[in-house]
Amino acid sequence: MKLSEALLYAYAKKILGFAYEKTGNSYDAEDLAQEIMIQLLVCIDKETEIESLSSFVYTVCHYTWSKYLRRNKKHWNYLSLDETENLTVEKDTMLEAENRLLYEQLRKVISTYAKTQREIIIMHYYENKTTSEISRILGINDSTIRWYLGSIKKDLKEKINMSEKKLDLRPVKMWVGIDGWITDESDKADPMEDLLEQNIAAVCYGEPLLISEISEKLNVASAYLEKHIEHMVYMDFLKQTGKRYQTNFFIKDLKVTETEIIYGYENAKPYADKIFEAVNARREEINSIDYFNKGDVDEDYFMWHVLLKTAQEMAYEVMFKVWKDYNITDRPLRKNGSKYWVIAGICNESFKGLNEGQEEYAKYRMCNGYKNNNVKISELYQADTYFLLSCNLSWRNITSSDEVKKFTGAVIAIRDKYYNKGVKLSEFTEYEKLMISDFIEAGYITVKDGVPVINIPVLTEEQMQKLNEIVEKIKNDLGKNFLEEYVLGFGRAMEPLIPSFLDKKIRNYHKYALMGGFDMFGYMIKEAKEGGNIKLRLPDGDAAKYALTMLVLKNKE
Numbered sequence: 001m002k003l004s005e006a007l008l009y010a011y012a013k014k015i016l017g018f019a020y021e022k023t024g025n026s027y028d029a030e031d032l033a034q035e036i037m038i039q040l041l042v043c044i045d046k047e048t049e050i051e052s053l054s055s056f057v058y059t060v061c062h063y064t065w066s067k068y069l070r071r072n073k074k075h076w077n078y079l080s081l082d083e084t085e086n087l088t089v090e091k092d093t094m095l096e097a098e099n100r101l102l103y104e105q106l107r108k109v110i111s112t113y114a115k116t117q118r119e120i121i122i123m124h125y126y127e128n129k130t131t132s133e134i135s136r137i138l139g140i141n142d143s144t145i146r147w148y149l150g151s152i153k154k155d156l157k158e159k160i161n162m163s164e165k166k167l168d169l170r171p172v173k174m175w176v177g178i179d180g181w182i183t184d185e186s187d188k189a190d191p192m193e194d195l196l197e198q199n200i201a202a203v204c205y206g207e208p209l210l211i212s213e214i215s216e217k218l219n220v221a222s223a224y225l226e227k228h229i230e231h232m233v234y235m236d237f238l239k240q241t242g243k244r245y246q247t248n249f250f251i252k253d254l255k256v257t258e259t260e261i262i263y264g265y266e267n268a269k270p271y272a273d274k275i276f277e278a279v280n281a282r283r284e285e286i287n288s289i290d291y292f293n294k295g296d297v298d299e300d301y302f303m304w305h306v307l308l309k310t311a312q313e314m315a316y317e318v319m320f321k322v323w324k325d326y327n328i329t330d331r332p333l334r335k336n337g338s339k340y341w342v343i344a345g346i347c348n349e350s351f352k353g354l355n356e357g358q359e360e361y362a363k364y365r366m367c368n369g370y371k372n373n374n375v376k377i378s379e380l381y382q383a384d385t386y387f388l389l390s391c392n393l394s395w396r397n398i399t400s401s402d403e404v405k406k407f408t409g410a411v412i413a414i415r416d417k418y419y420n421k422g423v424k425l426s427e428f429t430e431y432e433k434l435m436i437s438d439f440i441e442a443g444y445i446t447v448k449d450g451v452p453v454i455n456i457p458v459l460t461e462e463q464m465q466k467l468n469e470i471v472e473k474i475k476n477d478l479g480k481n482f483l484e485e486y487v488l489g490f491g492r493a494m495e496p497l498i499p500s501f502l503d504k505k506i507r508n509y510h511k512y513a514l515m516g517g518f519d520m521f522g523y524m525i526k527e528a529k530e531g532g533n534i535k536l537r538l539p540d541g542d543a544a545k546y547a548l549t550m551l552v553l554k555n556k557e
Helices: 005-009 012-023 026-045 053-075 081-088 093-111 115-126 131-138 142-161 195-203 211-218 222-234 254-267 269-281 283-287 299-325 356-364 386-391 401-419 430-437 461-478 484-497 504-511 518-529
Strands: 174-181 238-241 244-247 339-346 371-374 378-382 445-448 451-454 458-460 549-553
Touching: 012 026, 012 053, 026 053, 115 131, 115 142, 115 222, 131 142, 174 195, 195 211, 195 222, 195 244, 211 222, 222 238, 222 244, 254 269, 254 339, 254 356, 254 484, 254 518, 269 283, 269 299, 269 461, 269 518, 283 299, 283 461, 299 461, 299 484, 299 518, 356 386, 356 518, 378 401, 401 430, 401 451, 401 549, 458 461, 461 549, 484 504
Parallel strands: 458 549
Antiparallel strands: 174 339, 238 244, 371 378, 378 549, 445 451
């Protein structure tokens, strides 16, 4: 940690309190406190690196107090024995503090070495073992041990004299997702949730590094890195060449993200308009799907389902066609049985190259596409989009199998008792009421005048099949290759931004990873919001909570 005036002023009251406790009056306390602050400000000019600010400030306070006593001892007739003893101590406390900092630097540098080097240092310098003894213990030639020690001495001297700025890296935070499936039931967490692994990936991005070099860049002891690196190699997040490690997936930086947004902003409109026109042309056919709670679902909101489904499927079909040409349709198999591409980027980066309209469009195109969970009695489809932002939500958590089963049970109970027989909620069993209550806050179910209302479309398998057939007709109306030029243009825009050190298949995947037509869907939202060609109401208020969620009940309940 580097000292700064801002950090020191945060200690000003404590320093004044220390001074008052020692001097016993406000005048001398202010005088002493001022001297302490001067000493600390000198350290700022020296760019002193410290491990613990509190300990360092405390040490400097006592050092300055000792000097103050020596200079003013004729005025102090009531000193305690401990304080009198301090007057005769010649040891420079500031030097002691500096030596302690040097020791911490040395300890930190040693901790960056790989395991074998650390063992040699500990055995030779701390356990006083000879090189021949170390040779027998480690099974390494005595001459090799001596070479290690000579190399380590030289390296330690260089690193202790090296500016700590070279070792100072502000930890990065990534968002990390997948395109594919996690099939191993014991490993349901998203990949690379661990912050240290994210930072290992960041420093190894582009340049293959030794563990000792990773340790230096992150200021983390090698011993704490080794297991993480081993796991990352196992999962193919890092590739290993000899003793060096290099990140094996694409990390989107700000330039990549802005390029994606600008490309959509400048090119998506004509495609979005044509998709809407094709869907709207079959609106009557879409509305003929007579699911049981149709009267409680806004017709425009159901149209948003069809628009996203159409745009997403058409984009994916073109992407898979292009990926097939590059032989990358099969997702990478991980050693734990999962199959997915890693999709990652740096969090908390503010846009720099976008204008106001492009920044607003960036919000509209926020979408993870339809994800679905298939259980024995039902299948839930859900997409999280811009609509959630008005509810201060970004991700919904109903996609676990247990939650889907519970929700399906609540829906079936409401269908059978209220929609089929007109039974009010007060006559439901306590278990049914409890089950239903879990989904009221999420907005999927609403209670109006004592009756439960299901807010999302609930289709049978046959009705879902009919919807799929309508979407196929819409895609045929537009032409199967409707989005091909859009996807290929995206690839041309992305190609120079994807680093060449990545595997060819990874590069080709990300060139065309348009993520399911979200550019078009985002532009439809933009048009609807701004009164353009898309004449549909946007889900707002409570409706935004459950928008783009659909349940399909299977025939076997």
